[in-house]
Amino acid sequence: xxxxxxxxxxxxxxxxxxxxxxxxxxxxxxxxxxxxxxxxxxxxxxxxxxxxxxxxxxxxxxxxxxxxxxxxxxxxxxxxxxxxxxxxxxxxxxxxxxxxxxxxxxxxxxxxxxxxxxxxxxxxxxxxxxxxxxxxxxxxxxxxxxxxxxxxxxxxxxxxxxxxxxxxxxxxxxxxxxxxxxxxxxxxxxxxxxxxxxxxxxxxxxxxxxxxxxxxxxxxxxxxxxxxxxxxxxxxxxxxxxxxxxxxxxxxxxxxxxxxxxxxxxxxxxxxxxxxxxxxxxxxxxxxxxxxxxxxxxxxxxxxxxxxxxxxxxxxxxxxxxxxxxxxxxxxxxxxxxxxxxxxxxxxxxxxxxxxxxxxxxxxxxxxxxxxxxxxxxxxxxxxxxxxxxxxxxxxxxxxxxxxxxxxxxxxxxxxxxxxxxxxxxxxxxxxxxxxxxxxxxxxxxxxxxxxxxxxxxxxxxxxxxxxxxxxxxxxxxxxxxxxxxxxxxxxxxxxxxxxxxxxxxxxxxxxxxxxxxxxxxxxxxxxxxxxxxxxxxxxxxxxxxxxxxxxxxxxxxxxxxxxxxxxxxxxxxxxxxxxxxxxxxxxxxxxxxxxxxxxxxxxxxxxxxxxxxxxxxxxxxxxxxxxxxxxxxxxxxxxxxx
Amino acid sequence: xxxxxxxxxxxxxxxxxxxxxxxxxxxxxxxxxxxxxxxxxxxxxxxxxxxxxxxxxxxxxxxxxxxxxxxxxxxxxxxxxxxxxxxxxxxxxxxxxxxxxxxxxxxxxxxxxxxxxxxxxxxxxxxxxxxxxxxxxxxxxxxxxxxxxxxxxxxxxxxxxxxxxxxxxxxxxxxxxxxxxxxxxxxxxxxxxxxxxxxxxxxxxxxxxxxxxxxxxxxxxxxxxxxxxxxxxxxxxxxxxxxxxxxxxxxxxxxxxxxxxxxxxxxxxxxxxxxxxxxxxxxxxxxxxxxxxxxxxxxxxxxxxxxxxxxxxxxxxxxxxxxxxxxxxx
Numbered sequence: 001x002x003x004x005x006x007x008x009x010x011x012x013x014x015x016x017x018x019x020x021x022x023x024x025x026x027x028x029x030x031x032x033x034x035x036x037x038x039x040x041x042x043x044x045x046x047x048x049x050x051x052x053x054x055x056x057x058x059x060x061x062x063x064x065x066x067x068x069x070x071x072x073x074x075x076x077x078x079x080x081x082x083x084x085x086x087x088x089x090x091x092x093x094x095x096x097x098x099x100x101x102x103x104x105x106x107x108x109x110x111x112x113x114x115x116x117x118x119x120x121x122x123x124x125x126x127x128x129x130x131x132x133x134x135x136x137x138x139x140x141x142x143x144x145x146x147x148x149x150x151x152x153x154x155x156x157x158x159x160x161x162x163x164x165x166x167x168x169x170x171x172x173x174x175x176x177x178x179x180x181x182x183x184x185x186x187x188x189x190x191x192x193x194x195x196x197x198x199x200x201x202x203x204x205x206x207x208x209x210x211x212x213x214x215x216x217x218x219x220x221x222x223x224x225x226x227x228x229x230x231x232x233x234x235x236x237x238x239x240x241x242x243x244x245x246x247x248x249x250x251x252x253x254x255x256x257x258x259x260x261x262x263x264x265x266x267x268x269x270x271x272x273x274x275x276x277x278x279x280x281x282x283x284x285x286x287x288x289x290x291x292x293x294x295x296x297x298x299x300x301x302x303x304x305x306x307x308x309x310x311x312x313x314x315x316x317x318x319x320x321x322x323x324x325x326x327x328x329x330x331x332x333x334x335x336x337x338x339x340x341x342x343x344x345x346x347x348x349x350x351x352x353x354x355x356x357x358x359x360x361x362x363x364x365x366x367x368x369x370x371x372x373x374x375x376x377x378x379x380x381x382x383x384x385x386x387x388x389x390x391x392x393x394x395x396x397x398x399x400x401x402x403x404x405x406x407x408x409x410x411x412x413x414x415x416x417x418x419x420x421x422x423x424x425x426x427x428x429x430x431x432x433x434x435x436x437x438x439x440x441x442x443x444x445x446x447x448x449x450x451x452x453x454x455x456x457x458x459x460x461x462x463x464x465x466x467x468x469x470x471x472x473x474x475x476x477x478x479x480x481x482x483x484x485x486x487x488x489x490x491x492x493x494x495x496x497x498x499x500x501x502x503x504x505x506x507x508x509x510x511x512x513x514x515x516x517x518x519x520x521x522x523x524x525x526x527x528x529x530x531x532x533x534x535x536x537x538x539x540x541x542x543x544x545x546x547x548x549x550x551x552x553x554x555x556x557x558x559x560x561x562x563x564x565x566x567x568x569x570x571x572x573x574x575x576x577x578x579x580x581x582x583x584x585x586x587x588x589x590x591x592x593x594x595x596x597x598x599x600x601x602x603x604x605x606x607x608x609x610x611x612x613x614x615x616x617x618x619x620x621x622x623x624x625x626x627x628x629x630x631x632x633x634x635x636x637x638x639x640x641x642x643x
Numbered sequence: 644x645x646x647x648x649x650x651x652x653x654x655x656x657x658x659x660x661x662x663x664x665x666x667x668x669x670x671x672x673x674x675x676x677x678x679x680x681x682x683x684x685x686x687x688x689x690x691x692x693x694x695x696x697x698x699x700x701x702x703x704x705x706x707x708x709x710x711x712x713x714x715x716x717x718x719x720x721x722x723x724x725x726x727x728x729x730x731x732x733x734x735x736x737x738x739x740x741x742x743x744x745x746x747x748x749x750x751x752x753x754x755x756x757x758x759x760x761x762x763x764x765x766x767x768x769x770x771x772x773x774x775x776x777x778x779x780x781x782x783x784x785x786x787x788x789x790x791x792x793x794x795x796x797x798x799x800x801x802x803x804x805x806x807x808x809x810x811x812x813x814x815x816x817x818x819x820x821x822x823x824x825x826x827x828x829x830x831x832x833x834x835x836x837x838x839x840x841x842x843x844x845x846x847x848x849x850x851x852x853x854x855x856x857x858x859x860x861x862x863x864x865x866x867x868x869x870x871x872x873x874x875x876x877x878x879x880x881x882x883x884x885x886x887x888x889x890x891x892x893x894x895x896x897x898x899x900x901x902x903x904x905x906x907x908x909x910x911x912x913x914x915x916x917x918x919x920x921x922x923x924x925x926x927x928x929x930x931x932x933x934x935x936x937x938x939x940x941x942x943x944x945x946x947x948x949x950x951x952x953x954x955x956x957x958x959x960x961x962x963x964x965x966x967x968x969x970x971x972x973x
Contacts, residue, residue, distance in 0.1 A: 142805045151776070151802065151815030159809055221812060221833040239832040240910040251834075258834045 007336075008329035015325045016318055023314045027307070034303050042299045043264060046279040049207060050292045053215060054281045056203045060098070061157070061285045065173055067092055067099060068191040069155065072177040075104070075191065082111075086120050086131075092193070093122040093129055099193050100124055100163070100170060105140050106189035117141075123194065125164065146190050149174040153187075157286035160197055160225045162234060169197040169225060169234065171286070201226045204290065210298035212272050220287040222254050228271055241270060253278070257289035269293055335364050339371055351379040399462070403431065406465050409472065410439060414607065417444075422515045422640070425452065426606040427633035428614065430577075430626070437464025437506075438575045438629035439472050443479070448515050451479045451488075454633050455508040456527065456575040458549075467504045471496065471550070475510065485510045485523035486558040489550060493525070493558070496551035505551040509573055511635070518565040518637040523558045525550040528576055531598060533634075535568025539595055539602075542571070567639030570606060572598060577630035581617045589620050606634040670703035671870050674724040678715040680708065681899035683915035684824060684855070685728070686892045687750070687923075691881020693895045700873040708903050719744060725863055726874055728855045731936070731944050732783045738963055739954035743861035747965035748875040749936035750882065751854040751922045755823040756787055758843040759830060764817050766841050769795040769848070775817035778804030784820060787845045787852055790947050794848065808833070824918035828911055850947065853940050854922075864965050872967040879933050886920045889913065936964050 005013075071088065074080075080088070085104060092102045101123030111118040117135030124130070134140045141147070149156045155175040163170040174192045178185045200217065204226045207215035216227040222237035232241070238254035241247075245268075253265050260282040267278035272295065280291035297304070338356030345353040355375065358368035407429075414426050427440040437457030445451050453475050457464040471492065478491045489510055496506070509530060511522035526549030529541040542563060548556050565571065574594070581589040594613070601612035610632045617630060677685040688706060691697055697704040707724060709715055715727035716737055728750070729737075737744055758777070760766035766775065769791070777799040779785050792799055802816050808826050811819035812833050821827045823844070831837065845851065857875060864871045885892035893912055900907040923933060931937060938960055945957040 142803045144805060144807050144809045147802070147805065147810050148813055148815050151810060152813060156813070159807070221809065223833075235906055235908055236910075237832045237834075239834055240908055243832065244910045255834050255836075 006329075007333050008326055011329045012322050012325045016322050019321055020318055023318065027310060027314065030310075031303065031307055034306075035300055038300055038303060042294055043277070043279075046209075046264070046277065046292060046294055049209065050215075050279050050281050050290060053203055053207055053292070054283060054290050057200050057217075057283050057290065058285055060199055060203075061173075061283065064098060064193060064195050065155065065285060067096055068102070068173055068175040068193045071102075071104065071191045072155075072175040075177045075188070076179060089120055089122045090129065090131075093124060096193075098195055098199065100196050101194040103134055103192050104189060105134060105146055105192065107187060108141070110188045145172050145174045145192050149176045149190055150187060157220075157288075159219050159221055159223065160234065163194070163196065169201065170194050171197055197225060207292055209292060209294050210301070211295070212269070212274065212298065213276070213292065213294050214271070215290060215292040217283075218254075218257060218289050218291070220258055222258050225288065232270070253280075256280075257282070257291065258287070260284075260287060260289075266296075267293060269295065274298075331360070332364055335368055339368065342371070342375075346375060346378065351375060351382065402462060402465060406431075406439075406469065409469065411442060416442065420515065422638050423450065423513060424606055424636040424638060425450070425634070426610055427454075428610050428631070430614070430630040432460055432577065432626045432629050437461075437468050438577065438631035439468045440573075440631055440633045441472055441476065442633075442635075443476060445479055445483075445512065446481045449481075450513045450515055450635075451485075451510065452513065452573075452633065452635055453508060453510045454527065454530075454573040454575065454631060455506050455550075456577075456629070456631070457506045458504050460629070463502065463504065467506065467551075471506045471508070475508070479510075479512075484560045485512055485521055486560040489523045489525050489558045490556070493550045493556055494554055497554040500551055503552070505549045507575075508550050511571070513565075513635060513637065515637075518567065518569070518639055520563050520565060520571065520635075521560050522563070523547070523560050525558060528574060528579065530574070531572040531595065532563060532565075533570045533572055533598060533602065535566060535570075539598060541591065541595075565637035567637055570634050570636035572609075573633040573635070575629060575631040577626070577628035578613070578617060578632060580628060581621050581630065582624050582627065583620050583622060584624055589617055593620070606636050610634060670698060670701055671867075672703045672705070673697075673726065673870065673874060674705045674707060675726040675874070676707040676713065676715045676718045676724045677709040677728050678730070678855070680710040680905050681896065681903045682825075682905070683893070683896050683912040683919060685709075686885040686896050686916050686919060687878055687882030688728075689881075689895050689899050690885040690892045691877050694881065694884060696877045696880050696884070697874070700877040702870065702873055702877060704874075710903075716742070716744075719858060719860060722860070726857055726859050726871070729858055730783055730852070730854045731856055731940070732786050732852050732948060734856065734858055735941070735945055735948055735958060735963070736783075736953055738958040739948075739956055744858045745861050745864045745871075745965040746856050746936050746963055747859055747864065747871045747967040748857040748878065748934035749853050749940070750856055750878070750934060751919075752931075752935075752940075753922045753925045754787065754844070754846045754850070754852045754854055755825075755918065755922055756784065756845050756852070756854070757821050757823055757827065758788065758791070758818050759811070759821045759827060760818045760841045760843075761814075761835070762839055762841050764814070766817060768841075769797065769843060771841075772799060772818055773797045774799070776800045776802050776815075777818040778802050778808075778811055778816040778820055780804050780820050786947065786951060786953065787850045788820065789951060790850055791843070791845060791848060793950075794850070824915040824922070825911075828914040828918075832911065850943075851940065852944050852947075853936070856936065857934075859965070861962070868965070868967075871965060875934060875967040882919075882923055882933070885916065886924070889916055892916060934967065936966075 071092065089102050089104060093099055101121060103119055103121035105119035108116045119134035119140050121132050121134050122129055145158045153176060155173065158172040158174060160169050160171045172192050172194045174190050176190055177188055179188045204215045204217050214228050217225040218238050219225050222239050223234060224232040224236050224238065227233055238257065239251055242250035242254060253267065256263060257280050262281040264277055264279045267276050269276045275296045276293040277296060278291050278293050280289055282289050335356045335358045342353050342355050355368060355372050358365045410429060416425060425442055429438055429440065431438065437460055438455065440454045442450060442452035455468065455471055457468045457471065474492045474495050475488060478488045489508060507527035508525040509522065509527040511520045513520050524544040525547055529543050531539055532542050533539050544561055545559060547558050579589055579591050579594055597613055597616045598609065601609045604612065613632060675688065677688060681689065692704055692706055707713070707718065715729050716733060718724045719727040720742055731749065734744060734746060760772070765771060779788050779801045781803065804810065804820050808819055808821065808830055810816050812830065821830065830840070857878060859871050893909060893916060896912055897907045897909060941960050941963070945954065948954045949957060
């Protein structure tokens, strides 16, 4: 399919395609590497942000822890009365800005034998410090803040809760204190301070990552303590969110968080539903967990934007490239197409067509030049050819005229002597070229004697034809009454030898038939021996002495021989064009074949015999063009029968 | 599916029994208090109220907010309400102490009270609880655990348990008390997985104390049994509606919770409502109509109470149980 498309299409396809592949590879690799780099940077950044926030929170919590821990130490190692104790709590609340309230709660009867509960509490609901006895409000013994550190025998941060009046999230740090009784450390009560988590909330909410990234804090139970979504705070745990979202991986993350692990996990933001990275670390002192979310798309926003531009530029570039390729391809194909069209015209013979103008000096330019040169040469050649053809045509027409003349000088009316029934004569000639060197002739010398000649001039064409005409004219002129054939040939020979600078010659068989007796006196000047066809049956070549061809040696002497024809006998004369006719295998027609063919054709009229032999030669040579003149003549003696 | 068909059939049949002349009658005023603050544990009543089912049954109901500071039995005793929910064990004790109250419907058929332990602390069977610290709630919540320990001959260190499960979560106790529909889910949503917990459901240890039932004073019931039973029917219809339309019911419950300023968590309430369905309509072999109090349940609770020395005499079942379900069906 591609094969049939134009060069421009292929160029555009291959260039654009390969450029697109290269571009995609470079782009993909660049995207991958830059994304990895950014993610790595962001992760490091995340670690720093989260660790910083965690450290700040930790500092706040540890500072708070010190206060009840010191009180507990004091209670364990000093003696005190109620007044001192109350004063101590008051001072703590007064002096420590970050502490909302503080209490010391005793085990039943542990402070005073007379009262079961003792739990003085100072707190700052407003700018004034107020006092209350916790036991007046509820049985503190079963409160988390009391029970948990008591049972665990170690200080504890209590699960965050909404402070009185609501709104503000608080937590408490409870420290158990003991007293040595009879060498045994006995649990006596709890020191507790309440702190607002406002400060922590500020730390966490000040975490701003990218555009929508945020931090949140969860308690040891997974309760959301701070979060941009207010509804979640204290109302949901990370696990209830996981349950609501049917998000098992989130539950697993939550479990890791409350188990004090840290990690970086993919996480779908609760607020924006965007995919984020969540980095979480534990707050060591309280067992809470701080998490920070990094929206993934925002992390790579810069490279995403860059990529959009790069892709746009890439596509735009490919588009420009395609246009450029089309342009270049056009600059090649346009002249080519023009040349192809022009070539068609040239092929059709219109050599005057203007070739498209190509100004460039590149291959196309050279090709165009070559075309122009070719066109000019072709034009020149054709001009020459036309002239040559014209002159050849002229020569040919002249040759045709020559041929006509040549043919006209040969007797062609058969039977030539309708009133002479004692013999019959028939001849035919088929020249190889327009004019040939063979000829035949017959004429009466006197009333009884018929002279007949067959001859073959050396060479072909016009010279041979002229020589032949000369020879024919000479023979006819020399053959006078009383002269024998040897004398005729000798005289012709003498005349021909004069001025024969071209050394042309002729083979001549000249016979004189006595129409009464049937005797033929003949002279064979180097010609093919004729075939004597006896009416009784046998056929034989008339083998003579083999005398020299005519026109070569001036003083050659020729002899006359004699054969006698019985009525019905014939003499078959021919030139070497018959026996030397060739077929495709370069085989000659040969005397043998001639003899056989005559045997086959015998019994017909002499004209039919010659036509039959002519047909056989044509069949034999088939496609091979005729190389020599073919001339045949039969002289048949009929004697009295004819009269 | 089958349940839904039954429910809709029930509602359809119930509507057939409605007297057509209802609209002309004046609605009877009645007051009701659930034994705790609003949550899905009482979804049926709030839904019946919101969907106008009480009105449909001729009652102009007022629901008082329940809670720890408003014990429903006291409200009933003082005549501040006509109807109240309370545990069967509470009611039997009250009756035995002389308060003439009547169970007109036993809504919860199965006890949701349970003990929970962490497998990580080596507790897998009741015997493993021996010598362990067990968080126990006070009053009627400790009847079943006490009987459980007696049954398995366990000596435990009882730690009074507050409303939170934080002590358990932080391993301050080895075993905690929990309601299946409440604290159990709180524990799950504090990050413990069910497979990390060993649960002891009392109903699986032959200590099934059907919990929430609807009670009225005997005199109220005798004066106007039709009102009591209309209340029961309307309440049950409310329950069945809540089970068939849980999300709508949840929204109603959350509305009441927010009204009462109780922290509300939808996921938690959804869990609670689903568990209520399990408890109200348990998939039992011998199922009874919703709201039926079975004699064997009554006797089991009474006997356990007597064994524990909480009552001296077992009240008479016939006078204790108002059998509104049957009445309603007639």
